[in-house]
Amino acid sequence: DIVMTQSPHSLAVSLGERATINCKSSQNILYMSNNKNNLAWYQQKSGQPPKVLIYWASTRESGVPDRFSGSGSGTDFTLTISGLQAEDVAVYYCQQYHSTPYTFGQGTKLEIK
């Protein structure tokens, strides 16, 4: 199974500042046939199901604000939230869909400092 490891476990950032969350996969999740990384980022607010923000490591889902961006390739990935807003308080998860069983990171709890 591909293990997804996120860091940090929790993060406190001031409003308007940048938040950076890292995700590392135990195997390369780059799909060679289309040169896309099979990685998604989800946001989960309290009491709600997860919501996809980013797929293919760097493609924003329709309707997601452009302050959310994803980067990385192979085994190392980053979610960046530029200009943190109060509504961004949530737990963020990375997930690989390169091979089953699909696996998630353990989550990063983002709070306002």
Added chain:
Amino acid sequence: EVQLLESGGGLVQPGGSLRLSCAASGFTFGTYAMSWVRQTPGKGLEWVSMILAGGSPTSYGGSVKGRFTISRDDSKNMLFLQMDSLRGDDTAVYYCAKLTTTWHFDSWGQGTLVTVSS
């Protein structure tokens, strides 16, 4: 608008069975792969099972393989999860999730709570 509505959760004793259902609307259900994902406070999000458009193949996470069975009824836009030989560590909120053609989850239900306890 895509809507996924889970039902069938509840309290069940260890060794018992439960069948979860997910009613889908707002998209052409039969043309998309669907999945069940569960969440516990201690273990976070865990992918449980997936069924492709057309009903096969199916796949399962290691902790549920041989005990859970995923199925779908495209005529009724319904997804199911038959859970047998339930254990305490199956206690979780179970989400129904729709996969995109690029294989990530783009829609989730609100979840149904399954509690396995005597």
